Amino acid sequence: MMRRVIHFNEEERPDHQSKVKLSVELEKANRTQLLDLIPLCDVGFVGKDFATSQAYNTMSDTVRHLKPNISDGCELVVAWGERGSMGVSKEGKIVQSIAYTPTEIVDTLGAGDTFVAGTISLLVKGHSLQDGITFGCKLAGAKIGIEGLKNLKCLFEKIRHTV
Template identity: 25%
Template sequence: MEKTFDVAVFGAVFVDIKGFPRDILIPKGTNIGSVKFKHGGVARNVVENLSYMGLKTRFVSIVDNSALGMEVLARLKNEKIDTEYVDIVDKDGMGMWLVVLNEKGDIAASVSHQPNLKYLYNIIDNHAEEIIKACNSVVLDLDFEASYIEKIINIAKEYNKKVYAVIGHLDVVKRNKHLFNRLDCLICNNIEFEIIAERTFETKEEVIEACRELTKSGLKKIVVTMGKKGSVYYDAETGEEGHVDIVPVKVIDTTGAGDSFFAGTVYGLISGYSLEKSVSIGTRIASLTISCKESTNPEIKQKMHIIVV
């Protein structure tokens, strides 16, 4: 019997090396604290969150043939994520992200070592059609060469699959901005949105007005996160627009908050909820993530009945 999935997620795996200071961070000093290795990467975080929320997920990626790579793969399988198209390579299959957090849990500095995406491109060249045919929706990391993003979108549109794209780096916004109009929903933060819109904004109303303009070329929905100001959204198909406040929690680590928000919002849309309800779900998922030291929070599995109320 052919396997079918709610969503297929295309993207790279990263290993996060996180430094937590014990006291107030001294940027140019030696800070006593703790250093931890965490499984990360935007796409990996997203697929794990979607699995926590109960969706049947397939991950399309690569890992290194190392103890760390096998640990990443084992965790994905343990969360019931399909890894048939996660290839194992000898070197540079995974990225590394070194980050230092301050005493408030916010990122103070980071360095990113990128994986070699040629291995992932090989999977797309050889298997993209069969992968996309077997799923209902597609999530892809925009940190690909434009030709591969277009290939995935073209196949998805051919088989009438919805496409949601997640932004990993600001450079991605500048490089692949021309592809946004082909997405079913663009979810980004206010900094990324200002680059996309090519201007700055002072109010939520100005952001919503810009969303109306940007959806005139084909993009169907836009969600913009604005930090402590919450999120705004606009749906060109229904005319639905508005704002969702944050859920106040004690912040432990903000890493992965954007990925969790994205996953929660996409979960809502895949599940048939309105854009407002979907953004509300994303907000609650993000609040759970920033209240723990991981890039994803497994407590989501036990709290979904509360989150979707």
């Protein structure tokens, strides 16, 4: 599917239409074949479980090993839960955000997806990767402080103005 989108972007996309952006999330442990997707996307997300299954012990270790796999103009984001996230911008700059942990952890289910969605939401609006991962970390932190996804839209709007 990704190759089809790449073909569309390069060969079929009307000049007035924006390029379709591709992202991939490597989350589950031991899915090594998914590493082949990193060079095809505009932004690749790598989770802690996947990274540690590849014997990468830290965010910076993961970035160091995967940075050579990203294509020019692409971005890489490594999410490490309670440690925050780190990434490589389109320009090759290393960026990092701390985790934003609420005073009480209520529900962690969906925090990773919330981080990815928050990060992408800023990237598609033209924000820097630094702003994107900072917002993603803030939104994921807010999410784990609430039950389920109730009020997440309200939190999104409130946090969006802090980045």
